[in-house]
Amino acid sequence: MxxxxxxxxxxxxxxxxxxxxxxxxxxxxxxxxxxxxxxxxxxxxxxxxxxxxxxxxxxxxxxxxxxxxxxxxxxxxxxxxxxxxxxxxxxxxxxxxxxxxxxxxxxxxRVIWRPSDAPGALVTEAVNDHLRLLQSEHPLEIESGGIHQVKPWFAGRLDFAPIVGFEGDADFPLRGGAVGYFLDRKAAVFVYSRRLHSVSLFVFRADGLPWPTRGLQRIGGVDASVKVARGFSVILWRSGELGYALVSDLGSRELVELASKF
Ligand SMILES: [Zn+2]
Known part of the structure; x- marks a missing residue:
């Protein structure tokens, strides 16, 4: 070379x-x-x-x-x-x-990023990362043959093991995964689809981030923040040491339905 x-x-x-x-x-x-x-x-x-x-x-x-x-x-x-x-x-x-x-x-x-508006920054980052993925020529680094192929693919590419309890189904098939960034840290990206819509799930270390604490909604055993920004629905939650951001142009109701499967 x-x-x-x-x-x-x-x-x-x-x-x-x-x-x-x-x-x-x-x-x-x-x-x-x-x-x-x-x-x-x-x-x-x-x-x-x-x-x-x-x-x-x-x-x-x-x-x-x-x-x-x-x-x-x-x-x-x-x-x-x-x-x-x-x-x-x-x-x-x-x-x-x-x-x-x-x-x-x-x-x-061209994003609003102020420390005083910190929880909003997570929503903004999630939407930006989702858009970046959609605009990427090769958004998926591993095409899905099922979660059992996608999850082991991350080994050695991340300094944590992404825990994802939903392997895709007929309503929300798993299309594949990629390594990305969420703010200052590496993220595992899982891409699902719903009809013609793309859904991104970012999984990353949760520590040190300004997680929202108000207006949370109980979804499948966790307190999650459900927001709409620039036409995208964003659901944020944390579980143990990991943080999750689910993003799509689907309506909030459908995205909550998917989030409950995790
Ligand atoms: Zn050289």
Whole structure:
């Protein structure tokens, strides 16, 4: 594998989204190519800076991708180790400055994100992630042959085991799954369908998120928040250490029917 082939794969490499064969090819390249290894380290440093040091204002994934796009392209002039690092970290420092200054991410992500409106941020994120999935060319990384194929597929791709008690039925067949992000953390994504509608279920670690506490509705043994935003129904709940976000353009009533199956 050559540099120009390896560079665009670095993000997916870090997220464990490559096929095992592809993953090994990238790793082999990084072991023998110092420049790509630096690029990979800078990528990881930015992610760590944003996700660990600034947990109170997680940056949207789209913003991180945009910052990553500003990094040195392969084939540009050579730099010393340190100048490479300085350049790579500059966008992260700029981002930190924006966040510390309390500037709303409204203009950047065109979503409303204010700490005071925190529970609403979960709804917004769920709708955005669902839309991102619908717009993706290959939304499913594993096509469903049933939950017994989809669930084991996540092993090694996530740092938690997604617990999903509904394997799909004639009304809501399971179409497949993917690894995604929910705010600052990895998520298991399960995609169901209902007639021509797509339904996304995001499962992720629940800790440290502004879960709604008011106006909850009892659904199948858990207290859930049912909201409508931008024409989408969103149901949020947590169970143990895991958080769940169910999103669709189905009406709330039908989505509650599905949520009760979990
Ligand atoms: Zn290289």
């Amino acid at each position: 050559e540099c120009q082939e390896a560079r665009p794969l670095l993000l997916d490499y870090q997220r464990g989204q490559l096929t095992p064969a592809r993953h090994d090819e990238v790793r082999a390249h990084l072991e023998r190519c110092a420049r790509c290894a630096r690029e990979e380290a800078a990528e990881r440093a930015l992610t760590n800076l944003v996700e660990r040091n600034l947990p109170q204002y997680p940056a949207p994934l789209a913003l991180k991708r945009r910052l990553a796009a500003h990094w040195p392209a392969p084939g540009v002039a050579r730099h010393s180790w340190w100048s490479g690092w300085r350049r790579a970290l500059a966008p992260a420092v700029a981002l930190a400055a924006v966040l510390v200054a309390g500037v709303s991410l409204l203009d950047i992500e």
